Each structure stands twice: as structure tokens, then as C-alpha cells.
Amino acid sequence: MRAAGRDALRATVVDAAGEILAKEGPAGLTMRRLAAALGCTTTVLYTMFASKQGLIDAMYREAFDRLTARMRAIPHDAPPAERLRLGGLAYRENALSSPQLYQLTFGAAAPEHTPGPEARAAAEASLEPLIGIVQACIDAGLFRPEDPRFIAQVLTAAAHGAVSLELSHYFWSQAEAEQRYATLCAAAAQAFAR
Amino acid sequence: MRAAGRDALRATVVDAAGEILAKEGPAGLTMRRLAAALGCTTTVLYTMFASKQGLIDAMYREAFDRLTARMRAIPHDAPPAERLRLGGLAYRENALSSPQLYQLTFGAAAPEHTPGPEARAAAEASLEPLIGIVQACIDAGLFRPEDPRFIAQVLTAAAHGAVSLELSHYFWSQAEAEQRYATLCAAAAQAFAR
DNA sequence: ATTGTGCTATAACGCTGTTATCGTAGTCGA
DNA sequence: TCGACTACGATAACAGCGTTATAGCACAAT
Known part of the structure; x- marks a missing residue:
């Protein structure tokens, strides 16, 4: 059941991205800020979503x-x-x-x-x-x-x-x-x- | 009638920006590309429109x-x-x-x-x-x-x-x-x- | 002719998305 | 227990973005 944990992680990230989007607007939603909010680096986001497009697609x-x-x-x-x-x-x-x-x-x-x-x-x-x-x-x-x-x-x-x-x-x-x-x-x- | 000439210039710039937007999409519409298409530098655009927001507003x-x-x-x-x-x-x-x-x-x-x-x-x-x-x-x-x-x-x-x-x-x-x-x-x- | 004024090109700053490099932790086999 | 391999993440870099400070140049007024 590795996939379940991965999906939960993705959901957490997408939620955080949604919060930033709601609070700071589209321009505030950057990969760096999202990574900082999650306490990780952008590399993690790129392995999870491939690109910012991928993140947007999940949102x-x-x-x-x-x-x-x-x-x-x-x-x-x-x-x-x-x-x-x-x-x-x-x-x-x-x-x-x-x-x-x-x-x-x-x-x-x-x-x-x-x-x-x-x-x-x-x-x-x-x-x-x-x-x-x-x-x-x-x-x-x-x-x-x-x-x-x-x-x-x-x-x-x-x-x-x-x-x-x-x-x-x-x-x-x-x-x-x-x-x-x-x-x-x-x-x-x-x-x-x- | 300096204003008339200025407005004509602005119209030219806005038209060029519209062409770039139509041809290359929103991401392709950058101040540098617009300046290049017009054969000038970005400084001119900033004296005319103050910011990219100003250009968008004109469009x-x-x-x-x-x-x-x-x-x-x-x-x-x-x-x-x-x-x-x-x-x-x-x-x-x-x-x-x-x-x-x-x-x-x-x-x-x-x-x-x-x-x-x-x-x-x-x-x-x-x-x-x-x-x-x-x-x-x-x-x-x-x-x-x-x-x-x-x-x-x-x-x-x-x-x-x-x-x-x-x-x-x-x-x-x-x-x-x-x-x-x-x-x-x-x-x-x-x-x-x- | 000289001073001054307004405009423009150059180059820089901090930011962006994205990725190559490198180090490290953790697992598998002996 | 030890060594090698694998996988993943942090660092730092690249090109490009909006924007602007600096500096030079052309032209009008005195």
C-alpha cells in the first residue's frame, strides 16, 4: 500500500497549494513558497508533480x-x-x-x-x-x-x-x-x- | 496635439501586444518580447505604460x-x-x-x-x-x-x-x-x- | 556656445520554473 | 558485520521574467 501514502502526501501538498492560492493569489503560488510552507525543497515537488503544470492539474x-x-x-x-x-x-x-x-x-x-x-x-x-x-x-x-x-x-x-x-x-x-x-x-x- | 501622436503610438504597441498574445499565448507576452517585436527596449514600454499591468489595462x-x-x-x-x-x-x-x-x-x-x-x-x-x-x-x-x-x-x-x-x-x-x-x-x- | 532637460540603451537586482550535481541514508547480498 | 548499490533530497546553478538605477545622448532655451 505504498500508493495510498503517496496519494495522502499529494493531497497534503495540494491542500497547502490551495491555501497559498486563496491567501496570496495566483502570483503568490510559486514552487519555492510552496516548498517553504511544507518545509521541504522544490526537488520534492518536482519528483511528485513533474512540473508546476502537474501541480496545477492536481489542483x-x-x-x-x-x-x-x-x-x-x-x-x-x-x-x-x-x-x-x-x-x-x-x-x-x-x-x-x-x-x-x-x-x-x-x-x-x-x-x-x-x-x-x-x-x-x-x-x-x-x-x-x-x-x-x-x-x-x-x-x-x-x-x-x-x-x-x-x-x-x-x-x-x-x-x-x-x-x-x-x-x-x-x-x-x-x-x-x-x-x-x-x-x-x-x-x-x-x-x-x- | 502631442497627445494624438502619443495615443497612436500606444495603439500601435497595444496592437503588437495583441498579436503576440494571440500567436504565442499569455506566457509569450513578455515585455522583452514586445520590445523586440517593436524594435525598441523595455524602457520605452515602461515610460509609456508604467508597468506590465498598465499594458494589460490598455489591452x-x-x-x-x-x-x-x-x-x-x-x-x-x-x-x-x-x-x-x-x-x-x-x-x-x-x-x-x-x-x-x-x-x-x-x-x-x-x-x-x-x-x-x-x-x-x-x-x-x-x-x-x-x-x-x-x-x-x-x-x-x-x-x-x-x-x-x-x-x-x-x-x-x-x-x-x-x-x-x-x-x-x-x-x-x-x-x-x-x-x-x-x-x-x-x-x-x-x-x-x- | 553653453546649460539644462527629457528620453533611451545598458546593465543590474531579485524573483521565477527547472534541473544537474552531489551527498547521504537505507537496503540487499555475502 | 561489512560493503555495494539504489533511491531520494539538498545545494546551487541556468535562463528568463518584471522592473529600475545609471549613464549617455539629442535637442531646446538662454
């Missing part, structure tokens, strides 16, 4: 895993409409709780980064819980019977658009941002109602 | 000015619904025609950058043409009489969300991206129909 996966966990935490036995509402709230809450990590998954903080296969898989997986909720809405007769993945992607685009503008400070207040987020999410959902 | 404004120009180019005498449709197409076309510049305005390629006052004004100004179109839709009885700025912001969030996911390669093909974009934009607009 990228972590970000999507968090989203997946939040979406999965929505009770399955609630009414479909309520699950959908909670999903919308969870998405924004997740983004606002660690904005830098969220933005990492959309190019900011790592403009050059292209996610690796596992990272892409994590991104895909994060959509699954919402697809399940959408399917429940279809089964309950709330939504028209279209491709649930398609619907989930459109809903995600709506949520992301509003939250992305909020994080870029294109709205004046948090209240305005919340209102625009709710309006757009509701509009997107309404488009699939039968 | 940020340029990006929004382009969007403003595209939106203004939509014929004013077309039917409001058609103007709205053209606006949606123009937004995505603008983003796809220079993706790196577009992403610059949402944190990518310059995570630390916070737009200055003039840049923020340019961003605000880019919303005005759409606000005009929305107002026309209200006047024509297509939209409910709500705050046109609010409506325009929600529409922008919709368009941005879909195009942002597309640029982050979260869709498999351009056809899929286009379909999701159209669906979400239509859904957002439909929410304000009377």
Missing part, C-alpha cells in the same frame, strides 16, 4: 472533486424541483467559497494550463450529479424529455456565466450579483419546462 | 472597445427582435475572433489584474449598445418594462457563460457549443418576454 482535479462532492450532498429524496434549486445554490456557494480555485478551472491563474486526461474526467464527473437531478425532473414531468446532459450543460453555462461576472466584479454589489444569478438560472431552467 | 480597454464597436455596428433600423439576435451572434463572434483577448477581460492571462477606472468605464460602455437594444424591445412590447440594464446584464451573463465554457473546451465540438450558446441566449431572452 484542477481537486476543484472539480469539491464541486462533485457538494452536488452529491444534495438529498436524493427531496422533490426534483427542490433538488434543482439546491443545486443552483450549491454551485454558486462552491465558487464563492474558494474563488481562486474556482477560477483556476476556467483559465484564470493558469492561462496556459490544459487539463490532463484525469482532470478532464474529473470535470466530466462533476456534471453527473446535476444530470441525475435533471433526469429526475424529466421523470417527474417537470422537464421535457430531452438529453439530460445537454440540459445540464446549459444550466451549468448559465450558473457559470453569472458567477464568473460576479467574480470579475462586473456587478456593483453582492445583492445584485445574487439577483442576476437567480434570474439567469431560473430562466435557463424555465426553458426546459414542459 | 483590456481595447478588448471592450472592440466589443462596443461590434455591438454598435448592428443596424438601428432593424426590428428589435432581429437586433437582439444579431447582438447575440456578435458577442460570440467577437469572443471567438480573438479568444485570448476576450479571456483577458475575465481574469485569464492576467489573474492579478484589476482594471483601472478607464478600463472599468470601457467595460461599462460596452454594455450600452445592448441596453439600447433591450430598451427597443421594451418599447416594441416584446419585453416587460423592467430595468433595461438589469436585463442586459443577465443576457450578457448568459452569453458569457456559454462562450466561456466553449473556450475552456468543455464542449466536444463547435457545433455543440453553438447549440448550447443559442439555447441559453434564447432562454435568457425568453425570461423577459411579456
Whole structure:
């Protein structure tokens, strides 16, 4: 079971990197600072992650895993409409709780980064819980019977658009941002109602 | 009129920076490379823009000015619904025609950058043409009489969300991206129909 | 002609990601 | 128990980054 210990180590490092990112911003996240925070040298980081890209890729996966966990935490036995509402709230809450990590998954903080296969898989997986909720809405007769993945992607685009503008400070207040987020999410959902 | 010549110079530099950004990506846009491309030294750039942030800020404004120009180019005498449709197409076309510049305005390629006052004004100004179109839709009885700025912001969030996911390669093909974009934009607009 | 002023090239500083070199600890075989 | 081999980490270096202090040069004013 050497792999388990290695994965635990990687998780520790990724957590520390996330803390630095949240506290000091993308420019503060350097291999040297991370190594110093962990009490080791950069050599260790390079043997673990091969490059800074590799570290970013691991953080990228972590970000999507968090989203997946939040979406999965929505009770399955609630009414479909309520699950959908909670999903919308969870998405924004997740983004606002660690904005830098969220933005990492959309190019900011790592403009050059292209996610690796596992990272892409994590991104895909994060959509699954919402697809399940959408399917429940279809089964309950709330939504028209279209491709649930398609619907989930459109809903995600709506949520992301509003939250992305909020994080870029294109709205004046948090209240305005919340209102625009709710309006757009509701509009997107309404488009699939039968 | 010394200022005119200075502004022309700045425009030349910003254009060159935009070309490097488009061709080599964010990491390729360095002060040294830009200076080399222009046949001068970095000192000149620093007297013109004070810092790389200043250069980014100028590019940020340029990006929004382009969007403003595209939106203004939509014929004013077309039917409001058609103007709205053209606006949606123009937004995505603008983003796809220079993706790196577009992403610059949402944190990518310059995570630390916070737009200055003039840049923020340019961003605000880019919303005005759409606000005009929305107002026309209200006047024509297509939209409910709500705050046109609010409506325009929600529409922008919709368009941005879909195009942002597309640029982050979260869709498999351009056809899929286009379909999701159209669906979400239509859904957002439909929410304000009377 | 001389002084002064503004602009630019040179070169440097501290930082970055990355890696070659070297030393060391720990394991395996005799 | 001893020696050799292996694997890993610390040190220090390299090229390149944003930025700036220094120094020189061209040109306007007196």
C-alpha cells in the first residue's frame, strides 16, 4: 500500500497549494513558497508533480472533486424541483467559497494550463450529479424529455456565466450579483419546462 | 496635439501586444518580447505604460472597445427582435475572433489584474449598445418594462457563460457549443418576454 | 556656445520554473 | 558485520521574467 501514502502526501501538498492560492493569489503560488510552507525543497515537488503544470492539474482535479462532492450532498429524496434549486445554490456557494480555485478551472491563474486526461474526467464527473437531478425532473414531468446532459450543460453555462461576472466584479454589489444569478438560472431552467 | 501622436503610438504597441498574445499565448507576452517585436527596449514600454499591468489595462480597454464597436455596428433600423439576435451572434463572434483577448477581460492571462477606472468605464460602455437594444424591445412590447440594464446584464451573463465554457473546451465540438450558446441566449431572452 | 532637460540603451537586482550535481541514508547480498 | 548499490533530497546553478538605477545622448532655451 505504498500508493495510498503517496496519494495522502499529494493531497497534503495540494491542500497547502490551495491555501497559498486563496491567501496570496495566483502570483503568490510559486514552487519555492510552496516548498517553504511544507518545509521541504522544490526537488520534492518536482519528483511528485513533474512540473508546476502537474501541480496545477492536481489542483484542477481537486476543484472539480469539491464541486462533485457538494452536488452529491444534495438529498436524493427531496422533490426534483427542490433538488434543482439546491443545486443552483450549491454551485454558486462552491465558487464563492474558494474563488481562486474556482477560477483556476476556467483559465484564470493558469492561462496556459490544459487539463490532463484525469482532470478532464474529473470535470466530466462533476456534471453527473446535476444530470441525475435533471433526469429526475424529466421523470417527474417537470422537464421535457430531452438529453439530460445537454440540459445540464446549459444550466451549468448559465450558473457559470453569472458567477464568473460576479467574480470579475462586473456587478456593483453582492445583492445584485445574487439577483442576476437567480434570474439567469431560473430562466435557463424555465426553458426546459414542459 | 502631442497627445494624438502619443495615443497612436500606444495603439500601435497595444496592437503588437495583441498579436503576440494571440500567436504565442499569455506566457509569450513578455515585455522583452514586445520590445523586440517593436524594435525598441523595455524602457520605452515602461515610460509609456508604467508597468506590465498598465499594458494589460490598455489591452483590456481595447478588448471592450472592440466589443462596443461590434455591438454598435448592428443596424438601428432593424426590428428589435432581429437586433437582439444579431447582438447575440456578435458577442460570440467577437469572443471567438480573438479568444485570448476576450479571456483577458475575465481574469485569464492576467489573474492579478484589476482594471483601472478607464478600463472599468470601457467595460461599462460596452454594455450600452445592448441596453439600447433591450430598451427597443421594451418599447416594441416584446419585453416587460423592467430595468433595461438589469436585463442586459443577465443576457450578457448568459452569453458569457456559454462562450466561456466553449473556450475552456468543455464542449466536444463547435457545433455543440453553438447549440448550447443559442439555447441559453434564447432562454435568457425568453425570461423577459411579456 | 553653453546649460539644462527629457528620453533611451545598458546593465543590474531579485524573483521565477527547472534541473544537474552531489551527498547521504537505507537496503540487499555475502 | 561489512560493503555495494539504489533511491531520494539538498545545494546551487541556468535562463528568463518584471522592473529600475545609471549613464549617455539629442535637442531646446538662454
